[in-house]
Amino acid sequence: MSEQVSTVDETTERREEERREFHSYVWGIGLALLLTVVPFGLVHWIHGIPRFSLLVVIGAFALVQMLVHFRFFLHIGFKQKREDLHLILFSALLLTIMVAGTVWIMASLATRMVLPAQP
Amino acid sequence: MSPQVLKHPGLNLGPAHGKDDVAAESMMFGFWVFLMSDAILFGMVFATYVTSVQATAGGPGTHALYDLKSAFIETLLLLASSFTFGMASLALKYKHSKSRLIGWMILTLLLGMVFLGFELHDFSSMFAKGGVPSRSGFLSAFFDLVPLHGLHVAGGCLWLICLAGQILRYGLDTGTKLGIMRLALFWHFLDIIWIAIFSVVYLGGLT
């Protein structure tokens, strides 16, 4: 903050900031809707897409949509404090390790044992 | 453009709010840490679900039970509620009138409750088709994941009501401001979880 800012400037600056942040929410909801409708449409209206490709597309859209939420609703970007960014990256890393590890292990078990659960 | 560093995740109140903005830093960080812990909780429940989708034990499966249209509407409701909550946050930050703030909060609450209504309806129609949690490992996992999110939303709704009560009682003091800001994080976070549920459970389950 500089020392000599006139109040007029301050209010315009604040109004500017408010407009920017309002737009952030508008962008957020717009992109989120788009990213929801497309995969929904692919699953609901269009048939005959190979299952695997469909899953990949759904996953990709979901990931992008999550980033959109982070950016536009939670206002997380690169201007964050160091510890905030560390925390987010670390959480993402652990979540990946734990979920991917679980799926890996349990899938391997399932293929190697005849679990009563498996059809 | 102010090159200032953001103090914490979520909308920052900014220096115009003086000591409330200062108090926000560790409070919001703490709450965010809690959400990350909660994210791991959801992650493990997701892992349970993913590894048990096939464990239907001869009972009904995804195609027989899920209603994609309803899930789609639920998604739209939640997205809309995230937007309205965003508007509430802006009303708080830029000191619009108290009634405007409460108005956005009530709108958010209504969207949340309608979402819960839809979800309960989904569950009851699943029950009617024999999709009860004790039927199979798959259904147990489903009823762990989706209602867990629903419970969070219900908790968020309760919190909204309490915050509205606090605003009416005390106006916008540090306590209520930080309350709204934390709830905002919580609400947007639940939206992200829902996107994962919509994609993995509903879309993924119906491919």
Next chain:
Amino acid sequence: MSIAGLFEHPLGRLGLDSLPFWKMLEHPTRSDIVNGIIATGAASVVVLGALGLIVVLTRYRLWRVLWSEWLTSPDHKKIGIMYVVIAFVMLARALIEAGLMRAQQAYGLGGGFLSPDHFAQLFSTHGTIMIFFMAMPFLTGVINYVMPLQIGARDVSFPVLNSVSLGLTAAGAALVMVSLVLGKFSTGGWFGYPPYTEATFSPGVGPDYWIWALTLGSLGSTFTGINFAVTVYKERAPGMKLMRMPLFTWTALCTSILMIFAMPPLTVATAQLALDRYLGFHYFTNALGGNMMHFANLFWLFGHPEVYILILPAFGVYSEVISTFSGKVLYGYRSLVMATMTIAILSFTVWLHHFFTMGQSANINAVFGIASMLIGIPTGVKIYDWMLTMFRGRVRFTVPMVYSIGFILLFVLGGMSGILLANPTVDYQVHNTVFLVAHFHNMAVPGLLFGMIAAYHFWFPKAFGFRLNERWGLVAALCWIFGFMLAFFPLYVLGLMGLPRRTVAYTEPSYVPLEWVAFLGALLILTALASLLWQLWVSIKQRDENRVFAGDPWDGRSLEWSNSAPPPEYNFAVIPEVKGRDAFTMSKEGGTAYQRPDTYQDIELPKNSALGPVIAALGFALAFGLVWHIWWMVILSFLAAVAALILRGFARNTTRIVTAHEVRQQHLRWIDAVATATAIARADENKPANEGLAQHASDGVVP
């Protein structure tokens, strides 16, 4: 269920047969009588202990003090002390159980005196208590006391949440204690594997006790982790950069992060088991698509990071103790920090080594085996750093130092056996034998427990203002070290001879001699416990000769030694300005310690809050109701807990002011005492002359 239905069985499953002597009265067979007498004795200790406490509190009119000075206090120092008290009580119980188990196995050739069920309850409660209600409260208490002081903070970030965490932990511990009197605890071991713990095979209340005690404890730990991590990130004094923090604070930070991320899988596992048991879900059942392996996976996703939650703070303690009593800067500070962080992250990548034999592919085993061995590297770095810290130092063999040296010697051995077990092919041979029991006790006892006891000796004078008796401390330390060796070295051999863990009786005569050695070891360990208690008694009697009000009995290096002993409730009259590592040593050497500031300021502190004890009581009632299916109690206590939280949201004016005038008076009283105290040389550290003021180079002497 109708409202009337809720009250149909107002006591749920509770009945006369829940009492420990009921079976013995009904069928007085020899075995039932022996087991009944032991169980009834244990129950009586709990009941009489509680009654005795109530009588003492009433007789000396201490209820008010207990309530307003302790239970509702948001002060991190008092909360820390209460945690440690819980830990000691639970330690005593779990050690007695360990002794009983060792006795049973010593007599176990062809029978012994305990029934298999009773033995199973013993190892289940012993393990559960040691991990969740001894180790966790102990380290949480020590961190609570020390960490905010080390970083120059007034308190943790969320003091009332801290008191709630304590309440949750206490409620969990109380639930385990009550299980001695009413009903029986789980027989499923500390990790409660289904399907054995499912309703089909364990229909009683045991696993429910286990589930809800753990749930309470792990909720408390999650909040504690959040609180500590935020405190370290946001409350450090000016100039206290991350790389200037004392190593103990570093380990506290890493442990907190592990708590935040490792508790959720446990919560999921126990919650799913509860859903299976209460509502007929099928997560881990044999039938209808349940998969018990998923429990093992979830549990150890928590369980392995958990063992590092336990060990890291102890590493921090050893670092502080070794550097202080060698009178030297900690060797390789940066590498110790790095090693701590590496261990914290690696600990999330190795959980599968707890179930190598479950049946996944060999490749997966190999990956996790290698990851497990990698942890040896940062740990090895730490050991070298500690040894190099001592190297050419003037090592003083005080009690904490004796524990530290015992730790280094024994821990290396335990680490070696761990590396062996990390190799899946070796693990296949010794899986589930007492070799494993020897390994993890080799980490838990010299690693964690010695560390905590060393911390207790090291910081006790800070917390209470007087030193502990050195002679009895030494007796206890030596009993611990030799007792540990006698009790657990034989188990390595027994394990290789094929003795499975959790064995109540055996038919192989060659086990007997080593079992007796282990039993003697356990007796020596019980002697150690008794010596600790006796030491406390003696020290309290002699407290006036051993006062260290000036606050620095060991020539300490970090900020917690820079104020009075005990410190004022606001910790620092003036928040210190930190210029480097070992902040207090720097200011002593620079001659800037013990200054009189020109001005003092008002200090804002949180007011007492009843939320902690209220949540403790309601959490206990909720869990108790769930265990015994007393549904009205469940519903009422749940609603009351929600109401309490909502009301807390409406609370305002939650802080109070300590005026600058009071701060000034207290501070000057201490500064004046420092001025009249005689600074002592290190050789006189354990003499009454030690008033807590250390001689220093800046005083013109070579210390």
